[in-house]
Amino acid sequence: MPSATSDLDRVTAVVLQFMRGPVLVLLFVYAIGITGMALMPGQEVDGNPSRMNLFHAFYFFTYSATTTGFGEIPHEFSDQQRLWATVCLYMGVVAWLYAISSIIRLALHPELLRAIARRRFARSVNSISEPFFVLCGFGDTGSLLARGLSDQMIRAAILDTDTERIKALRLRTYRVKMPGLCADAGIPRHLLDAGVQHPQCRAVVVLTGSDEVNLKIAVMTRFLNPRLQIICRDTDADHRELLATVGEVTLISPFEIFAQQLSAAIYTPLLRAWEDWLVGDRSVDLEQPLRPPRGNWVLCGYGRMGQALHEVLATHGIAFSIIDTAEHLQGGEGRRIRGRVDRNSLSDADLTAAVGLVAGTSNDEENLRILLSARAVNPDAFLLVRQNRHENELAFNAANAHLIMQPSLVLARHILLFLLMPSLGSLLRYLHTDGIGQVKDLARRSRERLPEGSPFLWSEHLADLSCALPGCRNEAQGLVLGDLLRNPADRESSLDALALVVTRDEREWMLPGPRFKVQNGDVILFCGSRRARELIRATVNNPYTLHYLVTDEEAPRSWFFQWLSARLRPSPT
Amino acid sequence: MNLERVVFGFFIILALALNLGFVAGDMDNSTHHNPWLLFAALMVGLITSGLKLGDRSQIGALVLAASLVANLLLMIAVSVWAISEGGMEQTTTPGLMVTIVSLGYGALVANIVSVSVLVSDTLMSRR
Numbered sequence: 001m002p003s004a005t006s007d008l009d010r011v012t013a014v015v016l017q018f019m020r021g022p023v024l025v026l027l028f029v030y031a032i033g034i035t036g037m038a039l040m041p042g043q044e045v046d047g048n049p050s051r052m053n054l055f056h057a058f059y060f061f062t063y064s065a066t067t068t069g070f071g072e073i074p075h076e077f078s079d080q081q082r083l084w085a086t087v088c089l090y091m092g093v094v095a096w097l098y099a100i101s102s103i104i105r106l107a108l109h110p111e112l113l114r115a116i117a118r119r120r121f122a123r124s125v126n127s128i129s130e131p132f133f134v135l136c137g138f139g140d141t142g143s144l145l146a147r148g149l150s151d152q153m154i155r156a157a158i159l160d161t162d163t164e165r166i167k168a169l170r171l172r173t174y175r176v177k178m179p180g181l182c183a184d185a186g187i188p189r190h191l192l193d194a195g196v197q198h199p200q201c202r203a204v205v206v207l208t209g210s211d212e213v214n215l216k217i218a219v220m221t222r223f224l225n226p227r228l229q230i231i232c233r234d235t236d237a238d239h240r241e242l243l244a245t246v247g248e249v250t251l252i253s254p255f256e257i258f259a260q261q262l263s264a265a266i267y268t269p270l271l272r273a274w275e276d277w278l279v280g281d282r283s284v285d286l287e288q289p290l291r292p293p294r295g296n297w298v299l300c301g302y303g304r305m306g307q308a309l310h311e312v313l314a315t316h317g318i319a320f321s322i323i324d325t326a327e328h329l330q331g332g333e334g335r336r337i338r339g340r341v342d343r344n345s346l347s348d349a350d351l352t353a354a355v356g357l358v359a360g361t362s363n364d365e366e367n368l369r370i371l372l373s374a375r376a377v378n379p380d381a382f383l384l385v386r387q388n389r390h391e392n393e394l395a396f397n398a399a400n401a402h403l404i405m406q407p408s409l410v411l412a413r414h415i416l417l418f419l420l421m422p423s424l425g426s427l428l429r430y431l432h433t434d435g436i437g438q439v440k441d442l443a444r445r446s447r448e449r450l451p452e453g454s455p456f457l458w459s460e461h462l463a464d465l466s467c468a469l470p471g472c473r474n475e476a477q478g479l480v481l482g483d484l485l486r487n488p489a490d491r492e493s494s495l496d497a498l499a500l501v502v503t504r505d506e507r508e509w510m511l512p513g514p515r516f517k518v519q520n521g522d523v524i525l526f527c528g529s530r531r532a533r534e535l536i537r538a539t540v541n542n543p544y545t546l547h548y549l550v551t552d553e554e555a556p557r558s559w560f561f562q563w564l565s566a567r568l569r570p571s572p573t
Numbered sequence: 574m575n576l577e578r579v580v581f582g583f584f585i586i587l588a589l590a591l592n593l594g595f596v597a598g599d600m601d602n603s604t605h606h607n608p609w610l611l612f613a614a615l616m617v618g619l620i621t622s623g624l625k626l627g628d629r630s631q632i633g634a635l636v637l638a639a640s641l642v643a644n645l646l647l648m649i650a651v652s653v654w655a656i657s658e659g660g661m662e663q664t665t666t667p668g669l670m671v672t673i674v675s676l677g678y679g680a681l682v683a684n685i686v687s688v689s690v691l692v693s694d695t696l697m698s699r700r
Contacts, residue, residue: 488698489698542630543629543630544629544630554575554577554578556577557577557627557628557629557630557633558577558581558624558625558626558627558628558633559626559627560623560624560626560627561576561577561580561624562627
């Protein structure tokens with residue numbers, strides 16, 4: 001791996017550069033000290049002065065220079081030796097202090113720390129053996145996405161340029177390890193470290209705050225790995241065109257999604273409520289879904305959100321009065337007022353006659369202030385507010401708007417569903433178009449099966465439906481979905497789960513009924529309780545339970561009883 | 574009620590009961606340990622293993638493994654007793670008797686494991 005070697009080279013270079021001086025000084029001091037000690041005349045033995053040999057001199061110098069000090073061995077020193085020993089001690093201690101301070105400076109060297117962090121990150125990504133994602137940008141959306149992935153026990157390699165965010169990542173309690181690196185994701189080396197060429201890497205999600213950086217990451221990733229899926233936060237028209245040239249980049253715009261959701265809430269409130277219920281929103285009431293009123297709306301802020309709302313809702317014939325400070329507001333249909341949002345401009349925009357108001361600027365304080373003014377002008381209006389920053393959550397909850405739109409949350413949920421359950425997207429598209437008639441029934445069944453809400457979504461891959469036991473009708477008549485959903489403890493009752501989509505070799509069946517015949521290799525998207533998931537998983541992996549659910553009979557398990565039951569009851573063939 | 578569960582449960586619990594009957598008493602006193610009980614425990618254990626052959630479930634595999642362990646230990650105990658001086662007489666030396674009964678205790682543990690696995694499996698399935 002080229003990046004690892006160059007990394008190692010850099011570490012070696014830094015270490016050598018820092019340690020060259022201290023090592024030379026230590027060698028020099030040791031050489032002088034040992035030579036001098038060996039030359040100094042010691043105590044007289046048999047009339048001749050004894051001298052230390054070189055090994056004893058080295059030994060003495062070693063323990064005195066490091067201030068261990070074992071005393072005067074092997075013999076008591078002479079005065080000359082003591083004099084030289086004093087010199088040695090000072091020289092040695094100073095040299096060692098110098099060396100130690102160099103080591104400490106080396107350990108704190110930012111270049112070295114960065115190289116070590118990169119190496120650790122690359123190694124940790126390299127060792128991932130299950131499918132994972134690369135996440136560039138760890139802001140509000142990124143952290144929500146990481147939380148969602150961790151709940152599904154899926155790992156992500158995270159890149160962000162902000163040191164604080166990466167530090168915060170280390171402190172999070174994820175259910176799986178999420179390696180993170182503080183680095184510019186636009187640099188190919190870092191993308192390689194994050195595993196874009198890893199065989200298990202499934203997609204790169206690009207969520208940095210800058211459009212330029214997003215574009216750069218998308219281009220680099222496309223070159224590094226042409227088959228990889230790239231998902232990018234949507235940007236302005238220019239960048240959208242540039243990204244289109246990269247090829248196969250999925251752009252996701254929170255505002256467009258939200259505009260579609262709002263129009264769905266106005267025209268098909270039950271379906272909208274069911275979608276929210278499905279992703280675990282506990283405030284949803286499936287019997288009495290929230291219904292934003294039809295009529296004239298006032299739109300405060302004509303940025304990306306305002307434009308997206310205007311575009312989608314205008315096609316449904318909803319009229320808008322628009323208030324914004326921007327220059328480009330002139331022209332276009334509808335009443336347009338340039339200026340700040342206050343009581344006067346709200347009255348000009350005819351809020352008293354309007355059914356609802358959207359506070360959709362990119363500034364949270366401004367949005368909250370618009371809410372207050374709007375309440376004063378028309379207390380009955382339906383209030384929809386955009387919350388830009390996750391940290392302002394408490395203020396927005398207290399503001400008591402009818403609907404809060406958090407772009408980061410909308411984006412994170414959408415990307416999560418897109419990554420993990422592509423078949424759910426098909427189901428929602430189906431329900432919005434051809435399947436609109438089935439929504440009522442689906443909502444009723446969801447309410448009955450899972451009255452406490454917060455369903456668990458999972459895909460079950462029927463890898464091996466081995467039901468090849470004598471008397472099992474799987475082979476002849478086919479296993480139906482209703483059998484899989486039977487409760488193993490009580491065959492006549494059904495588990496708290498709904499089958500949403502069956503996928504078989506590129507084909508998809510929406511909302512299959514209990515008579516639907518399943519086959520080996522099918523992938524079924526279920527929603528239901530966690531217990532139901534465990535039981536269904538146990539059922540499809542246990543041929544005996546499956547046999548019991550299908551036939552209402554316990555299959556003989558051992559050879560002896562298979563033989564015996566064949567003898568006792570001759571087979572119908 | 575399922576015939577297989579009744580028959581298999583009968584044999585596996587009988588094996589446990591016979592095994593306990595054999596090891597009960599002072600370890601080194603050969604008059605407390607009846608060779609016929611040991612032989613019966615081994616035979617019932619072998620039948621139990623035979624009945625479990627062919628089960629493809631995880632629980633079945635575990636029960637089979639445990640009963641094979643019990644059979645192995647009981648077979649060693651029988652062999653040790655048979656080749657000792659005097660054969661399977663009641664007057665075996667205390668040292669040898671301790672070895673035989675120790676093996677019997679090992680088999681008892683394996684039998685307890687298979688019975689508890691069987692009981693918990695039955696309770697878990699709740700039908």
